[in-house]
Amino acid sequence: MANEQKGVSRRDFLKTTGIATGALVGGGLIGGLVGYNVNKDGVQTKGGTQNAENHDTTSVKGLMFFTKRADFNILSQAVERIFPEDDLGPGAIGLGVPYFIDNQLAGNYGSNAREYMQGPFFAGEATQGYQSRLTRAEIFRQGIAMMEDEAQKRFQKGFTELDGGQMDEILTSIQKNEVEMKGVSSEFFFRLLRQATLEGAYADPIYNGNTNMDGWRMKGFPGHQMAYINVIEEEKFQKIEPKSISSMQH
């Protein structure tokens, strides 16, 4: 793989830099690392110049929701555990998932703008679905503080200082609903976190995740294509260079 070819395993790189990773993300250096990612066939997959993906070179990622870098770093490490960097390609951090989530939390998603949020609130049965008075933004804030608390309680360290196995232990407890949260179950928070990670990995890059469309490239999804009418009857699997819907802006 490219990273190995260049003598840098990005996984090791992230590991050894530890807490510095967050700062790197913030500083936009990760974007540079992703730039020389390649797909299985060894074909250069850096953003194509044939379409609007070269917007990436000028796009700016920033925090719209989180105010503390430390919180953003916890989120980043947690989502990387859910969708890690491996020999298939980048993980959540490399795909920009933390920025995707931050940006979404600042908007309709975070404020549950299109959902019924009127009281009275009762716990209800599982078959009745989400019944909390909390918005997603409030749940993420609380969830991230809780992850830090758990890290301190269990390992006397900050979450981002833990090794991968320790982070997984905490995430597993959250998933199994073994950790107390207010107004929401930790299991629900985990489901949100996992779902948002997948959304950030695979949504169109216009949302500041799926950097360089590498999420799609790993999966073999070609993103926005106008038509498959001429190839849909082919038996052979079609490898198609992905396109963002931003290529439709004209």
Place this chain on the structure above:
Amino acid sequence: MAKTLDKVDVVTVGVGWMGGIIAAECAKAGLKVRGLERGKPRGTEDYLMVHDEYRYAIRYELMQDLSKETITFRNHRKMRALPMRQLGSFLLGEGLGGAGTHWNGHTFRFLPYDFQIKTMTEKKYGKNKLSKEYLLQDWGVTYDELEPYFDKYEKTTGISGENTNPFAGKRSSEFPTPPMKKTPILKKFENATSSLGYHPYMLPSANLSEVYENPDGQTIGACQYCGFCERFGCEYGAKTSPEITVVPTAMKTGNFDITFHANVVEVLKSGNKVTGVRYVDTQSGEEFIQPAEVVVLTSYVMNNAKLLMVSKIGEQYNPDTGRGTLGKNYGYQILPTVTGFFNEQMNVFMGAGALGMTIDDFNGDSFDHSDLDFIHGASISITQTGYRPIQINPVPPETPAWGSDFKKASIENYTRMLSIGGQGASMPHKENFMSLDPDYRDAYGVPLLQLTYNFTEQDRNMHKYLTDRIAEIMKEMGAKTVVPGNPISDYDIVPYQTTHNTGGTIMGTDPANSVVNTYLQHWDAENLFVVGAGNFPHNGGYNPTGTIGALAYRTAEAILKYSKNGGSLV
């Protein structure tokens, strides 16, 4: 004080398929029609950026804004009903075209058996096949009576299909356009079901196989198989929708207009007639009264029932006494599904909403139920809708839900997984019904509709039986791992299942067991018509749109007759 507007001949509440059909037919005949649509105008030109899974499929851009209105839900009467705070199990529409904008386009005709289910079941299996708790009844129209209207709806929408299904009702003409392309994925299903002795056919589709001009002079485009139908609008105008067919047809007569952002909160009644409707302008907050000679409720199942309930028109169904008809016979669908993992990579990301093949060998009464503990069944289909990467993360059993192994497996299997689904009929049960919620209200102060629903014994038995049959097909298709869906227990409103909700405003031949007569004319108000899948006394093993479309065309004819002669149509 509500401001009273000038009277119109016909007012429709909602402008989707039903409102559009009623409007087109009445306006063509010279009646002045006004559509009241609580959402906004939209059309093909709005769908240029529609290839966006996140915005449209995950965040539900085209669907109802639940912050304004939702439903409450409980599994049974002893449970406290709570609001469906986020969309899940079904996706309600809003805006011009309604759910007809974001539908897939599967356009079936219900089976002849469906319309006479009670008579035919009793004749073949005796009176005690189902317990008394199941409220089975005939619809009051037969398939043959509806056939010309099925034909009309299919010609308006240009449905692509092939007339080779031996279990379907008789057709008076061929499908207006040829079937869609038979892809390698569909051929796998065709070969497997054929070799098992079943009868596969191309799913009747409103994603048209070729450019088509309908009898009203509207042109529908040819499908490009781009994979963005389900939950999306079509940027090619190739997925038949109200906004490219019946709405412009009504518009060009000069007899139809639409008021947008108009949320109807009450149907006004005086004696045995309705006088109009009261609505709120959702932008200004002002209230208006729209008087009309004829009022037609053409919004979704839930809202049609709710409007009658809040307007106190008809008697609310009471599960203790069995009295009352409004809210009765709510039905959903039973969806046995089997997933198969294959060795080879397939072009799963290509597709169209209604690109598929189906068998009816286990639908309706196509097979013998003598030794089975249920009636009816499901159409079984494979559809190639275009797998989307956020939503489709298939992993074989025992794979963790996150982390490195999950990532590897979900990426590996995304292009190596297929699923086959049954669309199972749901039989009405005395404990499954709709009513008004006593506690929760919508943005306009009107009570929310309350849904009391659970799967029944009949549903569970059918689900199990059909899951086994589907697993056999999947095995025959050559999947290396076949994963049948879990048995169903209690209905859960969280995961998406189907938007094929039915009942609550059911049709029939007797005011004692139906809300509207067979022309969908309200028994208690001769100039009030209620049109939609709410009219179905039970749910069938197919998507409902074709059957509602047929009923709507029949009702449009009845409204024209009523506007000349008045009185009850039966």
